[in-house]
Each structure stands twice: as C-alpha cells, then as structure tokens.
Amino acid sequence: MTQESPYGFETLAIHAGAAPDPATGARSTPIYQTTAYVFDDADHAASLFNLQDYGYIYSRLGNPTVSVLEERVAALEGGRGATATASGHAAQMLAMFTLMEPGASFVAANKLYGGSVTQFMRTFQKFGWDCEMVNVDDFAAVEAALKKPTVKALFCESLANPGGVISDLEPLAELAHAAGVPLIVDNTMASPALCRPFEWGADIVIHSTTKFISGHGNAMGGMVVDSGNFNWAQNDKFPSLTQPEPAYHGLNFFETFGDLAMTVHGHAVGLRDLGPTMAPMNAFLAITGSETLPLRMERHCQNAAEIVQFLNTHPKVAWVSYAGLEGNKYKPLADKYLGGKAGSVFTFGVKGGYEAGLKLVESCELFSHLANLGDTRSLILHPASTTHRQLTEEQQISAGAGPDVLRISIGLETAKDLIADLEQAMAGA
C-alpha cells in the first residue's frame, strides 16, 4: 500500500530511514564500510538465507548505510519500499529483470534520456526483451501498443530529459492498468520534491539518485521504488513474483511478502544475482544530499525560471523549450503534476545550428561542459554530439535532441552570474 505520512516533505527528507545508530548513538548515518555480517549461529544464518528473518548477510544484497537511503527515497516518494542500485541504468535493468522474461516486451515513451533509449532498444534485446517506443501524448497509440499480449509495463519520464516535456501520468496509469501492467515512471528530472508519481497512479518509480537527490555531482546511484499498490497476481504476466522461485526452494514472493514483494525480490534475487549494488560511500553522500533536496529544488527552479526569461528574449536564441513558460504546450501538465514548477533542466536552440551551439558550449566560463544534470553547478551540453550521439538523427529529433539543441542544467549559483556567462558566450557564438 502507498504510505501516507503524517510528516511534511522537509521532515521526511531529513529523518526518514535514519535513526541514531543502535550501537553507538551516532546521529549522522555511519558509513558501514563492510562486505559481510556475522551470524549469531547456524540457525540464524539459515533464517537469513531463507528470507525468514530480517538482517544483513553480504553487502551485495544489503548494507545498513544503503538501506537508510532506500527507506529515505521510498518515504519521499510515498512508496512501500525501494531497492538501491549502482546507477540509474542499473535501476532500470533491475526493475525490468523482475517484470520481464525472454520474449516479453514493454512500451516506452519516445522522449527519453538518450542512454535509456539505447539501453531499451539495443542492450535489452540481448536479454530477449523488446521495447516499443510511442509518443505518450497520443493515448490511442499507447492503448494500441499495450494490447500486445507480451507487454509487461509502460515506461515514461515524469519530466523528460533533455527537457521541456511532461508526461500526462494520470491517464497513462489508467491505460496501463486497463492492460493489466504497471506504469513505471523515471522521476529523476523532477525529483519527489516536485512530483510524486504514485499520487497519480504510477506503480514503480525509477531514479538516478546521481542527479537531484544526491545533488552535488559526486555520487553515482539509482533506485527502484515500489508503491506496493500493484496486484501482481491479477494475471499470469509476472511469474517472477507469483510463481514458486526455484532459487528459494519454491518460495512465492507475492504470497509471502505481499506488498513488499517487488522490494524483497529486488534485493534477494535482483541484487543477489545481477550484482549492481550501490556503494555505502555513495549512499552516505546521497543521504546527506537528500536532506536539502526541498531547499535545493526550490532554488534550482527559481534560477532556471530567471535564465529562461533571459534566453527567451535574446536575439541569438531561436527557441526555448521549458514547460514553465506561458504558452508552452506542457505548461498545464507542469501546473498539474509539478506544482507549477518545471525543474531546472531544459533545452534551447541557438541561431546558427550545430556549429553555433558547439561554439557557445566551448565559450562558457562558469557553466561546465559535461554530461550530467542536477548538480549544484550549472551545466551545459550539446546532446547531439554527446548524450544522444548513439541515436540516429531521426531518433535524436524525436527525443528532442536535434542538431541545434543545447541542454542546460541550472545550478545554485547567483542567477545574474549565470546570465552574464551565457551573454558573453553567445557574443562569441
């Protein structure tokens, strides 16, 4: 069941999942830099391996620092539980690993982070998983794609990367549920400070915690958050959760763990057998970052709105794609799902196309030219030559990453300094 907390979002960001260390009273979450954990006796060991008792065995499956971050993010999303992974990509692989079988397929939005497009369309093929990409603004196309009997999930980004596009989560959740499959939402760009997809019917949330949740550009991580609301036994599409698991002596995860099934499976099978575990040090950095998530997102959005205003009237700028702009196609969805905010990552086009865009990127002194987002520092990138370069030009354009597109992630610096840097860079472009 989705968890409704009596506490406010800021309180959860600081306290959820973290209590004083039971042994020492340490108030900040310690970095448990250990590989393994002693058993009390042989029977205790057996209980842990059989999943009959709670406890740590080996840090590939679970670690006390990492589990604090898991509970923290689960609480911020209003979810039942979460599984931390080494990166956002690992989170996508782990979530799909629980849902998919060889020969199965899923439907994904065609406006996605370029790395996700490549993972879904190429690498997942090696597991025998097919992905069909559709325009999720076209509900009829989504409904038609979901009719295929092999489909196990619908996937979209709440606020899509590289920017300016928002998915209409509520009707998409209804379409997924009518097809008997969960809606999976990558909530990395919005973060739970702006959007909580479970409140709109989504079933699973994916994060790259590397971005806004950690927020400082210093710790890789991913997260699979389960709402606990999806009934996995409503059809025969999800045997990993509803059929006896041979690797656990015939254990049936959904019957045994109920609404914890997806989270328990993520650790006990996903992390155990695929191994993309988050490091305790990265979890510690993400925990520290998450405590200021609400404050940071407020300033990220405020700075972004100021810079968008500057760019939108600049003679060298061809267009700005930012859902917070009046008249933007996605402004009503920003009002509905993101509290009227639109995040701090967006795209714009410079007159002069590919060459002018590259020149601008290279002329920045304060903006860093790199492939990341959700940092305290402001970042700039030319997707067509970097993050989206694995794609064909057609895919680039459909993903909103055509040759003239620049992506910006606005940080927490003084807004007028960021504007001055873009002004001087454009003078040279």
Add this chain to the structure above:
Amino acid sequence: MDHDAYSNTYIREVLDSTKTVAMVGASPKWNRPSYFVMKYLQAKGYRVIPVNPGAAGQEILGETVYGDLKSVPEPIDMVDIFRNSEAAGPIADEAIEIGAKTVWMQLTVRNDAAAARAEAAGMNVVMDRCPKIEFARLNGEIGWSGVNSGVISSKRRRARA
C-alpha cells in the same frame, strides 16, 4: 476502529500486550509464509502455538500442533489467522469463546462481520496485516530490507529480543 488505517500506537499496544499466540493454519512446511512468521515471532520472545487440524499431534518448531483453538490447553492472548477471509469468520468466533484478547487476520484476509463480533466482545482486531512485518516495521528492522517503515524517531531503536 478504522480497519483501513491502523495507528502505530494501536499496533504497538497489541504486540506489546501479547505473550502467547495461537496460529491457525500454521504449516509444518518450512517454506510456507506461516512458518516464516512463527519462527520470527519465536525469535522475538513470543510463545506461538500452532493450530491445524491436518497436522494435529505433530510438532512445528518445537511446539505441539492442536486440531482447533478449543483444544489448546493454555490461555491465548492473540489468535493469528492464516486462512481465507471466509474461514476467518468461525475462527474469530472460537477466539471470542476461548477469551483471547486479539484477533489478527493475515495479509489479504479480511472479514468485517467477524471483526464487528470480536470488537463487540471487547477484543482488539487487526486485519490484512502481518505481525512479523508490523513488529519489524515498528522496531527498525524492516528498513533493513529497503522498506518504508513510516516510523521517525530521534531515539535509539532497540527491538524486543
């Protein structure tokens, strides 16, 4: 009692005031959910007495199995029901007869009519929950599996053990 949303205080009071649990539908198979719960509750200091007509006279985890609640020769604080919602009705009535303090129905098990009868008899009722999950949730253990406990405290957590 709002059976859609129990307070942490209520669940804690039920678990703290319980010493002996009769588990109806306890299975002798070690990979069944009831076995998991029985073993866990034993480790946390509860006495758990299995009730299962199909296994009467056998032993589960060191305890003799009884055929029904009325055959259990000692006082029971909580009756934990591992049966379907319909079967939970007559079991709740037996729980009232033997003077148990709490009727607890496991995950997915809910019988509102039986709950009303038990509450009219002055009993606590918990439905569609698992005492193992609830104990672990309220004592800081469930977060070890990445599960959202919904509990926030600036005090050190110490589980009953």
